[in-house]
Structures are given as C-alpha cells and as structure tokens.
Amino acid sequence: QVQLAESGGGLVQAGGSLRLSCAASGRAASSYTMGWFRQAPGKEREFVAAIIRSGGSTLYADSVKGRFTISRDNAKNTLYLQMNSLKPEDTAVYYCSADTFNSGTFYTRAERYDSWGQGTQVTVSS
Numbered sequence: 375q376v377q378l379a380e381s382g383g384g385l386v387q388a389g390g391s392l393r394l395s396c397a398a399s400g401r402a403a404s405s406y407t408m409g410w411f412r413q414a415p416g417k418e419r420e421f422v423a424a425i426i427r428s429g430g431s432t433l434y435a436d437s438v439k440g441r442f443t444i445s446r447d448n449a450k451n452t453l454y455l456q457m458n459s460l461k462p463e464d465t466a467v468y469y470c471s472a473d474t475f476n477s478g479t480f481y482t483r484a485e486r487y488d489s490w491g492q493g494t495q496v497t498v499s500s
Contacts, residue, residue, distance in 0.1 A: 376400045376489040378470045383494030390460050390498070396453040396470030396491060404448035407473045407480045409487060410455045412466035412496075419469070423455065424480035433480050438464075460498045467493040 382394040398404065409424035423444035424433045432444050443456040453470055471487035473480070481487075 376403050376406065376472045376474060378472060378489055378491035380468065380470045380491045380494040383468060383496045385497045385499065386460055388460060388462055388498055388500050391456070391458045392460065392496060394455040394457065394468055394470075394494060394496075396455075398451045398453065398470075398472065403451040404446070405477055407476045407478070408446065408453045409471045409473070409480065410444060410453075411469045411471060411484055411487075412464075413469070413493075414466040417466075419484050421482040421484070422468070424482070425453070426480060427477035431480075433482070435482070457496070460496075462498045462500045464496060465498050466496060468496050469493045 377399045379397045386392055407426050410422040411419050412422050413419040421435050425444045429446050441459045445454045470491040472489040473487045
C-alpha cells in the first residue's frame, strides 16, 4: 500500500484560496491514479477530483469545476489541490486517496480507492 499524508488545510474566508498537499510514500508511490475526496459533518464522503498517473487527464466534481485544480509532481511524490473562490459549502475534511490497482483511468466512487490519508480540515467562513 501507499502511505498518504495531507497538509495545508485551515480557516479561510469565503472567496479565498488554499492549497492542499498530499505526500505519498511506500511502494511505487507515484504510480497510481490519485484523488481528493471530502466529507462534511453528517454527510457521506464525496468525490472532489482525480488525476491519472501521468497527470495528463483530470476529472472534477461539478461542484468544484472551474474553482479547484488537481495536480501532481511525481518526482516529489506529491499530490496537490489548489482551491480558489472558496465557499462555505466547501467546508469539510479533505482526504487524499490512491487507487493502487489503476494508473490510466479514474473513478468517482470512494470504494475504488484503497489507500487514504488521515484528512485535513478546511473551514470556509461566510
């Protein structure tokens, strides 16, 4: 498995920006499709964005399209999520994930991802 550790969360005002990072370590850490999910209190974990191993293709949830950007630096084994124009409804714990059975496509279901970080809290105030 891959070990994942998120950082970069915090408190920001609506309209502001944050960049989340996810450091990956372990077996072939940069070789897989990776994704970001989030979970708000009382809600199910939901897909935010995903990126294939090469970084050449990405997928976003409609709710974040045009505001968030997922990227990766395989040389640094690091995944990023740049979040702009943040809204109060973006408040959640954000999780980094890896699908170690896949490198060339992506899925939006959390069950497809087998490695998870501990999460980082993002709070957007109105």
